Amino acid sequence: MFAHGQTVAQLMEKLAPKHYAVEGDKIGLQVGTLQKEIRKVLVALDVTDAVVDEAIEAGADLIIAHHAVIYRPLAKIDTATPAGRLYEKLIKNDIAVYIAHTNLDVAEGGINDWMAELLGLEGRDALEEVHTDKLYKLVVFVPEQYHENVLEAVWNAGAGVIGRYSKCSFNIEGVGTFQPGEDTKPFAGEPGKLERAKEVRVETVVPEQVHRKVVQAMLKAHPYEEVAYDLYPMDLKGRSFGLGRVGKLPAAVPLAKLAEDVKQAFDVPYVRVVGHPDKPVRKVAVLGGSGSRYVRHAQLAGADVLVTGDIDYHTAHDALAAGIALIDPGHNVEKIMKAKVAEWLGAELAEREYVTDVMASTVGTEPFRFV
Structure with missing residues (x-):
């Protein structure tokens, strides 16, 4: 098909x-x-x-x-x-x-990550933040025997991520009460009678862009006919995503050596270099496409060198004066x-x-x- x-x-x-x-x-x-x-x-x-x-x-x-x-x-x-x-x-x-x-530039596992991987950079961070996830808190009450099923369902749908940690949640055991109406088909109890059930209060964080998917997964995994849950916005910031990457080489190398590595990694016949060939570089910033306006960002991030395309003459002079090296392999490395x-x-x-x-x-x- x-x-x-x-x-x-x-x-x-x-x-x-x-x-x-x-x-x-x-x-x-x-x-x-x-x-x-x-x-x-x-x-x-x-x-x-x-x-x-x-x-x-x-x-x-x-x-x-x-x-x-x-x-x-x-x-x-x-x-x-x-x-x-x-x-x-x-x-x-x-x-x-x-x-x-630019969405492919920013994405984790996108162009800027691929560039960083090809150069062997470790411990990568974004060069300029352009998006931060808004977070919601999901609270749902689950019967004990379905606790793990519901947790796995919401985690698989994208909930529970805080920074570089996943499957984050808080769980409290307690007793829930409810009285089914006459026309209901309750999972537990009988219509017209007050029911007390051992339940777990589950709390977890949910990024805004997947909150509908998470709620749908939770409702599908939950056994109750009417599910008691809350979803409310949080002031806590979620994960940040941005253009470019900054990371470190396993060991410092001369600028001239990194320039040769860039040529090989990106399959380009030549690169333009700003800086002394013997300058030792270890912290490297990369940005696919046209990166002239990101030289200052790279400098503030503590990078020894910025690898990007379309460096103009005056930006090159400014970088030389500021002491940050540049390697320009061209826009087409993308x-x-x-x-x-x-x-x-x-x-x-x-x-x-x-x-x-x-x-x-x-x-x-x-x-x-x-x-």
Whole structure:
């Protein structure tokens, strides 16, 4: 069975939730429709003519890309222009385009984590916080014999996470009272008679984005016809997510050595370096894409070097004066997302027994040529 387009989108939002995106970012469906079966998905960094031709030849119904194919508002679609011809080709071949951009940058297990992993960084933190989970407290009263079932259900739905700890809860044993009405079918007791039942008061934290899912899981696992529970907002902050990563190498290395490692890790022919080649570096900040404005963030985080793309001339001078090194491997290093997303999405679909094929684009979209 092939996966429905909406199913594929939901899985992508599991990897890169939409609410992680920077405000105003162009993400989600941009061209075509998801109201169809998806036989094949092509994962690409950019949507170019060559990438669309690759999708047509492969028989892909959907392109999942990192960079938006429609970035600015459209006043018209003129098929005499390069952009217009591209949209026309997509529509005529019934190829939808779905974008995961800054939400994939921010996500745990997304682009910035992949960059950090490729360089072997340990103990990673975000470079700039862009989203903090709002938390709710769930309180529910459960008969003793169903206590563990309900706990597991809410934990599996996403409840009970505090920082790097999971399955957090507080449980108090007590006696609950209730009197079933005449038209009820109580799990325990009889209609019209006061019932006293040994119950456990369960308290656990629930992130806002999964609170409906958690409540539904709790109600499904709970044996009572009418469940007594409360869900209320908390002032306590939940987990924070952000752009970029800062971590440490296992040991300090010269800047020149790290520059060579970056070239190899990200498969680029050259890098631009700011700083003395012999400068020892251990604490490293990484940020996929264009990171000129994050040099100050990296410096405040105590990084010895920032690895990012699109460093401009004046930012390079400022960094040199401030004593922080820079390695610029180019914006296109985000191409690492092609194989990573394809592997992740393919595994998620296979786990659900869909036969939808997912492939990484083999088309290079680096606009620069190095001579």
